[in-house]
Amino acid sequence: MISIKQMINDGFVEIRISQNLKPIYGAKISYSLDGNVWNPCSIFSYIDADKMLRCSFWEWNEAVIYGNVKFNGSGHPVYWNLYLNNLHKYTGDIKICIKVLTDEGITEYKTDVELLPCKTLYISDWNQYVLEKGWKIESGYLMFNGDEEVKALTIKPGISGRYKIYFGILYGIIHMRVSVSNEKIRYPFIAERNRPEFQDKYHKEILWKSVELDKNSAIEISPTPLSIREPEKWPFGSIHYIKIVPDEKKKENTGYVNPKWSDKTLALYFEPYSWAFLYNLEKKYEVKETMKLFREMGANEIHTQVIRFGSKALHYSRIAERHSKGAMMGDDGTFSPGPASMVRSLDILRETIDACSELGMVHYANSGLTNCYPGTDLEEKISRQHPEWRTGNILRYNVQETRQYAASIIGEFIEWGTHGVSIDCMRYPYYHTEEDLISLFMEIHNVINKMSGKRKIPLTVRIPAGDIVYYKVFETLAKQGIIQCVIPSNLLSRSPIFSLRPYIGWKDYGCRVFGIIDGWLTHLGSFSNSQISLYRYPSDIKYDIRRFFNEGADGIFVYQADGYCADPFTRTVLDWKNWK
Incomplete structure (x- = not known):
């Protein structure tokens, strides 16, 4: 039995195939205007982003190019994209032929x-x-020609109302910034090669967001600074069309929220170094723009990493050297002038504190536990002058000088006016003994108490999940009220899946426990100076958030939130208040 319904707002025809519960293995869907000449329907096997990302490029392309739909025994709705067959303005009857393969x-x-x-x-x-x-x-x-003096492309649809904006991509990736003139916020919009087989799928439609338009509104498109700087390695891609769909849903949040989750915290980790590397970050309005993007993602807290102890600082430190010149190779094997230019242009710590305060978010100044980056432009003088105080790239805390150095930088965070402090022990946790860690964090605790005055400055730590040394140390510190939040984590990927249960008891000491959404699904490896890791799927994120909340988590910490902000498939998924 066949059910066919035109989705007049969306440009689709929904097709449902039912064989009275019999298994379905495939279908060929075609159309004809006269009953004689038949052409394949351009079929989207899925319009759900997660399912589109997970299916193979062969499955997707067979359907969208040839009308051949793959079913693995279980039928599901498919969607005929009328625009790709130039029928989106058609009026009248049309003939459809569906050939279904069963056992x-x-x-x-x-x-x-x-x-x-x-x-x-x-x-x-x-x-x-x-x-x-x-x-x-x-x-x-539409393509970018590689000119460094490129200007944003301005497109005025000339319509009024609330609309969903999609970008139709013939093939490959898209690497751009997009904004609507009414909002004056530029969104990084990067759908790239970090998901298996995504690049090789033809005729993809990618949702940006819902926007309010009036007759004078303009959609503005530009390549990212990274695409301008490295057009061969990070191409802009090409745009087939922009699809503007009436959004008849009310702007107000209509999603279902578990009442037990209503007071949970969404904390986003912000890495100015990476943001400046990719997009530039040299003006105050750019900092505020970035914080507005994070606020829109649902953030209550922002953790801004401005240093890893032993490396040069991004804030205007009086203790550590500033990273105001030079460049270090990024994970993509390229160099960017962005981070050093940012440091010369503004104090990123002061600016993020001010922007968060204005937007109603709690700001945490964040430091990595240590990474000295020896031999690079990022190595700080404490590492250069005292190599005996480190093991490899790890600054050791078995001497008073290194502990005082780290604690003094934390004192600067408080002097600058941060609402909280967080330390990322995942960058990097190696070689530190229980005694060294206790001594370091007692030193930090004393500085916080001294510098905070009447203010309460909470201390959050991210630690390796399941690690015996770190468990013993930070359970002790939680009992003493020295840390106020713990985030058990992996190094960089989702696996191995771990439980928060060993840490939930720390809540009895007044220590919050957060679940982690790490930056990547998995790491593939290093190739020719490039680090290649895969992005997570929307369903992975939802699954992990539910799992952590069901275990008793007080909130969720998102590492490398910059990447989730730029990824159109995950930007809106982290805020559970908007789940349907």
Whole structure:
């Protein structure tokens, strides 16, 4: 049995195939205007982002190019993209033929469907808009030509109301910034190669967000600074069309929230070094813009990492040297002037504190426990002058001088006005003994007490999950009221899956316990100076948040939140208050 329904707002026709509960293994879907000439329907096997990301490129391309749909015994709705067959404005009857493969063979269905013009607006005539330097049109697709003086492309749809904005990508990736003039916030929008087979899927539609438009509103598109600097390695990609869909849902949050989760905290880790490396971060409005993006993601807390003890500082430290010149190779094997330029231009710690205060978020000044980056432009003088105080890249805390050095920098955080302090022991936890860690954190605790005056400055720590040394040390510190929050974590990826149960008892000491959403799904390896890791799927994130909350977590800490902000598939997933 076949059920067909036009989704007039979305530009789709939903097709459901039912074989009376019999297994379905495949289908061929085609259409005809006259009953004689038949053409394949451009079928989206899924419109759910998670399912689209997880399916193979062969499964996706077979459906969207040839109308061949793969089912593994279980049927599910599929979606005919009328625009790709140039039928989005069609009025009248159209013939559809569906051939279904079951264990009994092939069954053919033919039916007529009445189509009406879609309410969706498509923008694809780029010749109307490519008036600015730096852009080109190839085979009807919008592309960046590599010009360093490129200007943002401005597109005025000329419509009013609330709309969902999608970008149609013929093939490959997209690496850009996008904004709408009403909001004046630029969103990094990066859908790239960090998910298996994503690049090789044709005719993808990627949701940006819902926006309010008026007759004068403009959508603005530009390549990221990284794409301008490294167009071969990080290409802008190409845009087939912009799809603008009426959003009839109310702007207010209509999602279901478990009442037990309503007071949970979403803490986002902000790494200015990485943000400046990718997008530049040299002006106050850019800092505030970034914090607004994080606030929109649902953040209550922002943890801004401005140093890893033993490396140069990003804030205007009087104790550590500042990283105001030079450059270090990034995980992608390239160099960026962005971090040093940021440090010369502004004090990122002061600016993020001010922006968070204005936006109603709690700010934590964050330091990595240690990474000296020996032999690079990031190595700080304590490491250069006293190599005997470190093991490899690890600054050791078995001497009073290194403990006082670290504690003095924490004192600067409090002097600058941060609301809280956090220390990331995952960068890096090696070689430290129980005695060294206790001594270091007692030194830090004493500085916090001395510098905070009447203010209460909470201390959060991120520690290796399941580690005996770190468990013993920080359980002791939790009992003494020295730490106020703990985040058990892996080094960088989701695996191994671990439980918070050993740490939940620390809540009895007044120590909050957070679950972790780490930066990556898994790490593939290092290749020619590049680190390659895979991004997480939306369903992974939801699963882990539910799991941690069910175990008793007080909140969720998102490491490398910069990446989640830029990823259109995960930017809105972290805020459980918006889940449906």
